[in-house]
Amino acid sequence: MKGIVFIQFTNMVNEVWGEDMVEDLIEQANLESEGVYTGVGTYCFREMVSLINVLSKISGTPPTDLQKTFGVYLFKQLALKYPLFLEGKKDLFSFLAAIENTIHVEVKKLYPEAELPSFEYAHPADNVLEMTYRSQRPFADLAEGLLRGAIVHFGEGVELSRQDFPVEKGSKTLFRLTK
Amino acid sequence: MRDDDKDKKIATLRKRLSREVRAREQAEQLLESKALELFQVNQNLLVSIQKAKNKSARVNAIMNSIKDSVVATNQQMEILDINKSCVEMWGIPYAGLIGRSVFEFVENDQIRDYQALCLCAAADESDEIKEFNFRTLDGGFLPAEVKVSTFQHDDELFLLHLIRNVSNKKRLQKEREAMQEELANAAKWEAVGQLAGGIAHEINTPAQYIGDNLHFLSEANEEIIEILNKALDLKKVCKQNGQYLDYVQEIDHLIESYDLEYLCEEVPQALKQSAQGIAQVSHIVLAMKNFSHPGTEEKKPFDINAAIDTTLTVSRNEWKNIATVVTDFDEHVGLVPCIPGGMNQVFLNIIVNAAHAIEVKGHGIMGEIRIVTRKLADQVEIVISDSGCGMPPDVVKNIFNPFFTTKEVGKGTGQGLAIVNDIIVKKHNGTIKVDTKEGKGTSFIIKLPCE
Numbered sequence: 001m002k003g004i005v006f007i008q009f010t011n012m013v014n015e016v017w018g019e020d021m022v023e024d025l026i027e028q029a030n031l032e033s034e035g036v037y038t039g040v041g042t043y044c045f046r047e048m049v050s051l052i053n054v055l056s057k058i059s060g061t062p063p064t065d066l067q068k069t070f071g072v073y074l075f076k077q078l079a080l081k082y083p084l085f086l087e088g089k090k091d092l093f094s095f096l097a098a099i100e101n102t103i104h105v106e107v108k109k110l111y112p113e114a115e116l117p118s119f120e121y122a123h124p125a126d127n128v129l130e131m132t133y134r135s136q137r138p139f140a141d142l143a144e145g146l147l148r149g150a151i152v153h154f155g156e157g158v159e160l161s162r163q164d165f166p167v168e169k170g171s172k173t174l175f176r177l178t179k
Numbered sequence: 180m181r182d183d184d185k186d187k188k189i190a191t192l193r194k195r196l197s198r199e200v201r202a203r204e205q206a207e208q209l210l211e212s213k214a215l216e217l218f219q220v221n222q223n224l225l226v227s228i229q230k231a232k233n234k235s236a237r238v239n240a241i242m243n244s245i246k247d248s249v250v251a252t253n254q255q256m257e258i259l260d261i262n263k264s265c266v267e268m269w270g271i272p273y274a275g276l277i278g279r280s281v282f283e284f285v286e287n288d289q290i291r292d293y294q295a296l297c298l299c300a301a302a303d304e305s306d307e308i309k310e311f312n313f314r315t316l317d318g319g320f321l322p323a324e325v326k327v328s329t330f331q332h333d334d335e336l337f338l339l340h341l342i343r344n345v346s347n348k349k350r351l352q353k354e355r356e357a358m359q360e361e362l363a364n365a366a367k368w369e370a371v372g373q374l375a376g377g378i379a380h381e382i383n384t385p386a387q388y389i390g391d392n393l394h395f396l397s398e399a400n401e402e403i404i405e406i407l408n409k410a411l412d413l414k415k416v417c418k419q420n421g422q423y424l425d426y427v428q429e430i431d432h433l434i435e436s437y438d439l440e441y442l443c444e445e446v447p448q449a450l451k452q453s454a455q456g457i458a459q460v461s462h463i464v465l466a467m468k469n470f471s472h473p474g475t476e477e478k479k480p481f482d483i484n485a486a487i488d489t490t491l492t493v494s495r496n497e498w499k500n501i502a503t504v505v506t507d508f509d510e511h512v513g514l515v516p517c518i519p520g521g522m523n524q525v526f527l528n529i530i531v532n533a534a535h536a537i538e539v540k541g542h543g544i545m546g547e548i549r550i551v552t553r554k555l556a557d558q559v560e561i562v563i564s565d566s567g568c569g570m571p572p573d574v575v576k577n578i579f580n581p582f583f584t585t586k587e588v589g590k591g592t593g594q595g596l597a598i599v600n601d602i603i604v605k606k607h608n609g610t611i612k613v614d615t616k617e618g619k620g621t622s623f624i625i626k627l628p629c630e
Binding site: 023 | 203205
């Protein structure tokens with residue numbers, strides 16, 4: 001997982017719970033990196049799992065909710081940092097459709113070692129977009145948070161529902177977005 | 180803020196500072212390794228670019244070494260790339276051809292066929308070679324064989340047109356055909372010549388004794404008339420003396436019936452005309468025999484004046500209704516070392532051309548062919564002039580070139596004057612010049628060495 005995600009996570013914790021919480025998390029999460037992150041570095045996804053679990057324990061908020069909350073926050077920050085990916089996207093569906101074949105391709109060019117989730121798309125109706133999320137990591141909730149962040153960004157009143165599928169490793173989730 | 184809180188705050192900030200410092204070091208290491216990686220990638224890229232350039236240069240060299248024109252187009256037939264031969268063939272610079280349609284260069288009534296060929300190639304249905312006429316910069320056309328194939332690049336289909344200029348091949352083929360025709364004609368004329376020679380020989384003997392007999396009959400007739408005149412004197416005396424009156428009366432009757440006076444006048448004339456006629460036959464036969472004499476490539480002492488006379492005789496049918504022939508022969512020309520068959524051919528070709536030039540000029544007036552021979556210091560000069568149509572400068576410069584002809588298809592092979600030039604210049608070390616004025620006439624001035 002890229003360092004920028006960890007930095008944004010600690011930023012969020014800093015904003016919501018304060019800087020002491022950040023220190024507590026880093027101390028308790030037993031991180032290999034010892035909480036030292038650079039945006040372009042790559043770190044084990046388990047550090048994020050640990051951070052979320054510790055935060056959940058301290059704050060009493062379920063990890064799934066924390067992932068979703070972080071997802072919304074992360075989308076907002078990424079949109080500010082990388083407006084390029086949103087340029088020319090007239091609506092949410094066209095932006096989401098570009099994730100797999102444009103945004104992920106560009107990310108891979110910059111970071112060949114990045115292990116990205118994949119999306120499959122379906123249009124059962126003109127106003128419905130179905131995205132099947134697959135990842136080796138347990139971050140379907142984070143994905144949902146990101147989608148919700150995108151929904152907020154485009155402000156089209158799109159409704160999101162999800163259906164999880166049992167998989168041996170990682171996660172597989174169908175997100176249904178309805179206009 | 181309480182001291183405890185302050186200490187805690189300071190401790191937190193120190194931790195954070197420590198993390199930031201380490202993060203910065205990490206970032207610097209990452210930056211360094213990325214910079215190194217980038218440098219390596221850049222080096223590899225430069226090598227790849229150089230390789231690509233070399234490869235491109237090699238491909239260009241290969242394309243430009245192809246003698247046929249190579250044209251790459253898209254499916255709309257817009258020219259995307261061409262090789263050097265194509266630039267040379269169409270005479271238009273590279274930049275002037277890119278983006279233009281191939282069809283612009285195809286003769287209008289062939290564009291549909293060219294489209295069909297391209298469609299077949301695009302559908303991978305045919306790889307046949309077809310011939311088309313392509314426009315050239317000077318407004319003409321050149322024939323070329325075309326083969327169209329296809330290639331894929333970036334998921335797009337392109338067409339490759341291989342265009343082979345066949346104008347040279349066509350010219351050689353035409354020359355070969357003309358040569359074959361000329362050879363066939365030569366063989367035919369050789370056969371006719373041999374036949375004429377044989378016939379001339381056969382006619383010569385009876386013509387000889389007919390001439391001799393006519394000569395004898397003329398002389399005998401004069402003697403018979405002398406005897407007859409004496410007999411008529413006797414008849415006159417008998418009539419005066421009243422003797423043999425029955426015979427006298429019968430003779431007078433016969434003289435009146437047969438018109439003796441007319442016979443005495445006309446028979447010598449008839450014999451004389453017959454003798455002249457048979458002499459002319461003998462002359463023509465002799466000319467044919469001389470002209471058709473089996474050719475030899477060796478030079479022999481050759482009577483130029485007599486040869487021109489002979490040629491005029493055998494070619495009379497060509498000029499007798501078109502022109503009068505005036506000859507002005509120098510008796511001092513004498514015998515000149517020549518290849519007889521070759522020189523006869525020279526005179527015949529020029530005289531027949533002269534007759535044709537007068538015929539082309541037309542006007543229904545008899546033209547004139549004038550032939551003059553002169554003995555110069557160590558040369559013999561033969562000038563054959565006609566009052567025909569003459570030639571424009573662009574024709575004059577080509578008349579000695581093989582296969583050049585201004586005559587309509589099937590009438591001239593374009594070999595006549597080329598052969599003349601070959602015989603005079605190469606075989607006799609002589610010279611031939613032409614002096615012509617359009618609408619006025621033409622003179623061929625031939626000079627042959629005497630030794």
